[in-house]
Amino acid sequence: MIVPGASSFSSSSTTGASSSTAAASSIEEKLNSYIKSCKDKSRKHGFNLRTQVHKELASQSIILIKEGQVCPELVKHVDTEYLVNNIRAESMTKDVTVDNMMYLSLFASKEDRNITEIFANLITKLPKFERLPPVGEMELTVNFLDPILSPIFHCPDNSKHLMWLNRKDENTAIFRPNATTVAIQQKADTVTLGYVEVKPPDFESNPELAFMDLVRLGTFSRRLMLRKNNRKVLVVQCIGYHMMFYLVSAFTEEITQLAEILSIDVPKEIGQIGCLLQKVDDFKRLFLLYEHQIETRYKILRALEEEDAAPSIDAINPKRRKQKIPSFSLV
Numbered sequence: 001m002i003v004p005g006a007s008s009f010s011s012s013s014t015t016g017a018s019s020s021t022a023a024a025s026s027i028e029e030k031l032n033s034y035i036k037s038c039k040d041k042s043r044k045h046g047f048n049l050r051t052q053v054h055k056e057l058a059s060q061s062i063i064l065i066k067e068g069q070v071c072p073e074l075v076k077h078v079d080t081e082y083l084v085n086n087i088r089a090e091s092m093t094k095d096v097t098v099d100n101m102m103y104l105s106l107f108a109s110k111e112d113r114n115i116t117e118i119f120a121n122l123i124t125k126l127p128k129f130e131r132l133p134p135v136g137e138m139e140l141t142v143n144f145l146d147p148i149l150s151p152i153f154h155c156p157d158n159s160k161h162l163m164w165l166n167r168k169d170e171n172t173a174i175f176r177p178n179a180t181t182v183a184i185q186q187k188a189d190t191v192t193l194g195y196v197e198v199k200p201p202d203f204e205s206n207p208e209l210a211f212m213d214l215v216r217l218g219t220f221s222r223r224l225m226l227r228k229n230n231r232k233v234l235v236v237q238c239i240g241y242h243m244m245f246y247l248v249s250a251f252t253e254e255i256t257q258l259a260e261i262l263s264i265d266v267p268k269e270i271g272q273i274g275c276l277l278q279k280v281d282d283f284k285r286l287f288l289l290y291e292h293q294i295e296t297r298y299k300i301l302r303a304l305e306e307e308d309a310a311p312s313i314d315a316i317n318p319k320r321r322k323q324k325i326p327s328f329s330l331v
Contacts, residue, residue, distance in 0.1 A: 031063060031078060031255050032254070034063075034074055034078075035061055035063075038058035038059045039058075054070070057258065060215075060222065061222070061254055061256055062258050063256065063258065064218065064258045065083055065084045065087070065258065065259040083259070087257060088261055091247050091289050092262065092285040093288075096284055098115055098283075111291075114151040114152065115283050115287075118147065118148050119273060121147030121150070122270075123270060123273065124147070125142070126143065126268075126270045127143075127270070130268045131269075134201060134202050140201070140240070141178070148264075148266065149196065152287050153181045155291070159185055159296070160181065160182070161182050162181050163181075165178065165179060165180060178197055179198075180193075180196070181194040181294075183297075185296065191297060194221070194224075194236070194294065195221060195235045196236040198238045199213065201241065218256075221235050221258070222248060225249070225256065227298045227299060228295045228297075229297075233247075233249075233294070234294055235248060241265055242265055242266070243263065244262075245260070245262040261286075264279055
């Protein structure tokens with residue numbers, strides 16, 4: 001028996017799916033064209049990090065998507081706003097919000113209790129007034145950054161840990177992050193989940209080193225991502241009091257997306273803590289993303305080696321300075 005309207009619905013569904021597939025294929029072709037162009041330029045003369053960090057990452061098949069700060073050449077190929085909106089819609093679900101009962105810890109969920117812990121930590125660690133002398137990296141980490149990052153990433157009950165390091169991460173050859181997020185299922189079994197890079201406030205006047213951090217984060221996160229079945233890694237970059245969260249994910253087998261999904265300004269003193277209240281829903285979404293979508297197992301034993309896996313810093317030509325003001329800023 002034929003149900004009235006059934007065939008037309010099926011036809012429209014098929015048409016919609018086909019158009020969606022065609023659109024994705026078109027975007028992939030355009031991204032591949034942009035990546036090929038950047039790889040050719042990288043082999044010829046390298047890139048200046050102060051003005052061409054997008055292209056340097058693209059030469060490693062990594063597309064940097066940062067709201068309001070995009071590569072003009074990339075915009076000619078694809079709609080970057082469309083890409084970042086899709087990523088955020090999937091990773092930072094708007095339906096997830098903090099329950100007002102979080103303020104009564106007896107009724108708060110586990111996720112909401114973690115959010116309240118952020119504010120409790122900041123009240124304990126932050127000074128009563130903003131410091132005038134520059135804050136060093138160690139003090140910045142202990143008193144300003146860790147109070148926010150630990151409640152999100154340090155979950156010993158689930159065998160997930162945020163580890164601040166003074167050595168190279170065992171899963172990389174030349175990359176020494178300030179911290180890693182890891183899963184420790186057994187005493188001798190450690191699985192890296194993501195990386196954290198920190199630069200103290202005085203580095204804001206020397207952005208090139210911060211750009212190098214971003215290139216390293218993207219490059220090594222791509223290699224880590226390729227070891228996970230769902231191809232997702234969460235990384236953090238902190239420059240002074242500005243904290244940025246990036247989701248590294250696969251657009252296709254060959255193309256990686258490095259998308260900023262959240263950025264916050266860390267309070268410098270107790271009186272500024274209230275500014276974070278507007279971010280509580282985003283913190284919860286970030287926690288659930290880390291909890292449920294960042295895999296704690298490798299699909300293979302050894303990191304995949306690519307033919308062009310030479311350290312990306314080798315492709316940078318810092319001597320070729322541009323006189324114009326950088327078109328890209330991390331903060």
